Amino acid sequence: MPTRSRPVIAITAGEPAGIGPDLLATLDPTRYPARLVLLADQAMLRTRAQQLGVTPPWVPYSDLSPPIPSLEVLDLPLAKPCQPGVLDTANAAQVLQLLDRACDGCLSGEFAAMVTAPLHKGVINDAALLPQGFSGHTEYLAERTHTPQVVMMLAGAGMRVALATTHLPLAQVPAAIQFDSLITTLQIIHQELQQKFGIPHPRILVAGLNPHAGEGGHLGREEIEVISPALAQLRQQGMNLIGPLPADTLFNPAQLAQGDAVLAMYHDQGLPVLKHASFGHGINITLGLPIIRTSVDHGTALDLAATGRADGGSLHAAIDLAIDLANRRN
Structure with a gap:
């Protein structure tokens, strides 16, 4: 052993x-x-x-x-x-x-x-x-x-970015953002940050799916109908979740300092930023x-x-x- x-x-x-x-x-x-x-x-x-x-x-x-x-x-x-x-x-x-x-x-x-x-x-x-x-x-x-469910997370340049969906065509992403799977994804991230990374009270920044996080429903309703209700339920269980946040401003140093990890809704929403900052030295971790x-x-x-x-x-x-x-x- x-x-x-x-x-x-x-x-x-x-x-x-x-x-x-x-x-x-x-x-x-x-x-x-x-x-x-x-x-x-x-x-x-x-x-x-x-x-x-x-x-x-x-x-x-x-x-x-x-x-x-x-x-x-x-x-x-x-x-x-x-x-x-x-x-x-x-x-x-x-x-x-x-x-x-x-x-x-x-x-x-x-x-x-x-x-x-x-x-x-x-x-x-x-x-x-x-x-x-x-x-x-x-x-x-x-x-x-x-x-039954795992989470892909990349780490590098001081960032940890997890994905709600992984290798899907972009056209299939909105239908894949489901209440139950999002709940499970966030629970896995929270638990793994505690158990694997030794963070007692993880803070997770959650991106919206649409531009400007839907802008009150004018640019999409996934934030209103799926993402926000899932975050509200998990906050009642004691999880520290911030969002849904507009992805275009989420990855700035001041915002990132407020969290221990980011949950992006799809592959190319979160990973280009991380790979730009850490390409050649980043790490992929499978959570769950x-x-x-x-x-x-x-x-x-x-x-x-x-x-x-x-x-x-x-x-x-x-x-x-x-x-x-x-x-x-x-």
Whole structure:
């Protein structure tokens, strides 16, 4: 079982043609007070390291802690050799296998947390592996852990931004803002800020859906009919909720100082601001899971694979947070 001093952190390589393997191959295990277990095709990872001109301190993963800080590799082979920058649907199943193995290890207690490098949604969907399609790590891990509702939150530059809806076409967002789901989302954020982040009395800033938060119903009625009633009910339960606020003025320093997290109504309402402030060093956290999962805040960057130009700042931050959350849980 993981210990407080050296939790075991599973790190998935993500899309093999992208920069995930580059980021894993260049990790320095002496930087982290944890055992780092890399879930990847070992031969592919070795080839990528050679292309980058690095010689990582790798050892095979086992139940025993290595005597010196090392990168432990749990080998999960690809179906076909990988060419950096070139997607191949034949290898999509292995990307999901990495997630399954890391998730199952977290559920069993073998791993204290999982950190995910970026994957490519398109190639997984093109492979037609899942009857319902693949919309992202967040939704996939929720289904894998039988969690009815989770919340996607990104953190960086002193901000925490959670989402009421995740990877939906914009036209579907208004119908997805429902009273019951919004109640559950805010309850999850409140509880996770308390339990995972150690904030006794969280303050949550809630964005409206429409311009000017609907402007009294003249620019939309979701604030009046759904968002405000949900906030009122939760305030009666003791939650500190501020809003609904116009999103165009919510992300200013004075307003952000009044809260511990922001709830945006849709993906591109909240994340452009956070990524502008912290791109390359932000973190994605899935709230509500029975496990700890953090991730990078960027994509596969196929054009940077094997070039040595990939920035590992986001992965470092995701690993640091995973270790911190694992130690706090223990």
